[in-house]
Amino acid sequence: MKHETLIPSAPILIESTRSIGYSFETAVADVVDNSISKHADNIFIYFDSNIPQYLVILDDGCGMDSNELIEAMKYGSKSSIEEREIDDLGRFGLGLKMASLSQCRKLTVISKKYNEISGAVWDLDHIIFTNNWELILLEEDEIRQIRYFNKLDSFKSGTLVLWENFDRIAKEEANHQKIFDGKITLTREHLSLVFHRYISENNINIYFNNDIIQPTDPFFTHHSATQKLEEENRIVNGNVIKIRPYILPYISKLKTEERNQIYGKKGIKLNQGFYIYRNKRLIIWGTWFRLTTYNELKQLARIRIDIPNTMDSLWEIDIKKSTASLPESIKNELKIIVKKSIFRSENVYKYRGRNIKHDNITHLWNIVEERDKKIRYTINKDHNLYKSVFEHLDDEGKDIFQTFVESIESFFPYKDVYVRLSKEQECIETNSIEDDKIYRACRDYIETITADEKLEFLNNLEKNELIMHRNDIINKLKEDFKDE
Ligand SMILES: Nc1ncnc2c1ncn2[C@@H]1O[C@H](COP(=O)(O)OP(=O)(O)O)[C@@H](O)[C@H]1O
Numbered sequence: 001m002k003h004e005t006l007i008p009s010a011p012i013l014i015e016s017t018r019s020i021g022y023s024f025e026t027a028v029a030d031v032v033d034n035s036i037s038k039h040a041d042n043i044f045i046y047f048d049s050n051i052p053q054y055l056v057i058l059d060d061g062c063g064m065d066s067n068e069l070i071e072a073m074k075y076g077s078k079s080s081i082e083e084r085e086i087d088d089l090g091r092f093g094l095g096l097k098m099a100s101l102s103q104c105r106k107l108t109v110i111s112k113k114y115n116e117i118s119g120a121v122w123d124l125d126h127i128i129f130t131n132n133w134e135l136i137l138l139e140e141d142e143i144r145q146i147r148y149f150n151k152l153d154s155f156k157s158g159t160l161v162l163w164e165n166f167d168r169i170a171k172e173e174a175n176h177q178k179i180f181d182g183k184i185t186l187t188r189e190h191l192s193l194v195f196h197r198y199i200s201e202n203n204i205n206i207y208f209n210n211d212i213i214q215p216t217d218p219f220f221t222h223h224s225a226t227q228k229l230e231e232e233n234r235i236v237n238g239n240v241i242k243i244r245p246y247i248l249p250y251i252s253k254l255k256t257e258e259r260n261q262i263y264g265k266k267g268i269k270l271n272q273g274f275y276i277y278r279n280k281r282l283i284i285w286g287t288w289f290r291l292t293t294y295n296e297l298k299q300l301a302r303i304r305i306d307i308p309n310t311m312d313s314l315w316e317i318d319i320k321k322s323t324a325s326l327p328e329s330i331k332n333e334l335k336i337i338v339k340k341s342i343f344r345s346e347n348v349y350k351y352r353g354r355n356i357k358h359d360n361i362t363h364l365w366n367i368v369e370e371r372d373k374k375i376r377y378t379i380n381k382d383h384n385l386y387k388s389v390f391e392h393l394d395d396e397g398k399d400i401f402q403t404f405v406e407s408i409e410s411f412f413p414y415k416d417v418y419v420r421l422s423k424e425q426e427c428i429e430t431n432s433i434e435d436d437k438i439y440r441a442c443r444d445y446i447e448t449i450t451a452d453e454k455l456e457f458l459n460n461l462e463k464n465e466l467i468m469h470r471n472d473i474i475n476k477l478k479e480d481f482k483d484e
Pocket residue numbers: 030034035038059061062063064071072073077078089090091092093094095096097158159
């Protein structure tokens with residue numbers, strides 16, 4: 001038998017690995033993984049969306065000497081079979097290269113360790129030109145020219161990763177700057193979510209052009225209305241998996257800012273389901289892995305699962321660390337845990353009190369009966385006047401208005417009313433608001449709603465507590481909108 005060593009064509013292989021499906025934010029996260037695995041306390045991301053665009057990911061971790069750097073630049077520097085340190089976030093020995101070059105054509109890595117500095121570059125155009133796996137090694141004077149080198153040099157050790165030549169953005173023609181900025185915004189949200197436990201528990205700082213990012217905790221652990229259910233451990237193949245369900249507060253208990261945090265900002269959608277952490281790094285979120293279906297009542301249930309990095313093959317973690325599948329061996333047990341937490345989520349949803357007025361009239365006050373049969377008066381948030389005010393306010397105004405209304409509800413003088421009425425003192429029960437004011441408020445409301453809502457509103461004027469018996473207003477409104 002004879003053998004022949006076949007070295008793959010460097011340009012073709014590298015070009016094909018660029019398309020394995022990294023997004024900009026998942027690629028940056030993969031580089032940040034390395035910084036965290038190598039014990040960085042601070043990770044600085046620098047960028048400029050002006051042409052030429054660049055992105056720097058700089059850390060004060062333990063750095064690499066020149067041999068280690070060359071090894072790190074190799075495709076497949078450390079295999080997935082080799083045992084890794086318990087806190088290693090790496091997987092196949094590919095992330096640094098594949099993630100970086102999926103977004104740009106030129107990857108420069110500078111590292112400092114024991115006062116030695118070394119630098120190496122993968123440049124796709126150079127690889128095409130030489131038709132070879134030729135890594136460029138930088139001389140010290142060249143290294144000193146690299147952006148933010150001085151910052152790296154101010155650390156005892158660390159690593160600087162520089163991305164340049166963003167051909168994937170250039171292809172999208174106009175608006176390079178806007179596209180780049182959009183990617184940066186999304187990346188910021190992504191990192192604040194996937195590394196939230198490192199930021200809040202391990203005191204790791206991540207900066208975007210010197211602006212520190214805040215963690216996004218998908219369980220809202222610190223909110224008093226979040227229900228933290230018991231943590232359960234399962235042993236699979238000798239590895240401990242920790243499972244902890246959380247039931248989030250009902251949306252009306254949250255302020256706008258809190259709502260944005262829990263339910264995701266513009267870019268990232270946070271959803272019901274499992275949140276899987278590999279070494280405290282969030283890799284997958286908002287899926288039930290088909291153990292149950294999605295529905296409104298389960299919206300508040302999120303189950304945190306912690307897995308160690310020794311179970312990658314069982315969970316089928318991919319190169320990008322963005323997909324995984326559930327091992328058969330824990331499916332059934334997870335099903336039981338899911339059921340329990342869903343039940344709790346449904347309870348939060350269903351028992352927010354029951355409105356006990358059944359007279360078909362749109363009242364300004366609801367009478368709500370709680371589970372323990374106690375009664376509470378609340379303002380009807382579906383009333384047109386309430387909605388109208390709400391629509392006119394900005395986010396901050398909405399928060400203040402909600403707090404104001406909640407305060408009115410909380411301080412409703414139940415006892416005083418009871419005592420006075422029982423002494424047969426009379427109350428003024430007339431609606432003395434001027435017709436014109438009510439008319440204008442209604443018109444204003446109608447401007448903000450859809451055609452169907454308008455029809456319904458106009459058809460129910462006689463059943464609206466505020467407007468009923470005021471025939472002048474009712475007739476005028478009907479007349480105003482009769483042709484629409
Ligand atoms: N920021 C860094 N600091 C120190 N060493 C690093 C850094 N980034 C990468 N390395 C080294 O390069 C190796 C290859 O990284 P990578 O291609 O991401 O693969 P993996 O993380 O799967 O090992 C890492 O295992 C690590 O030894």
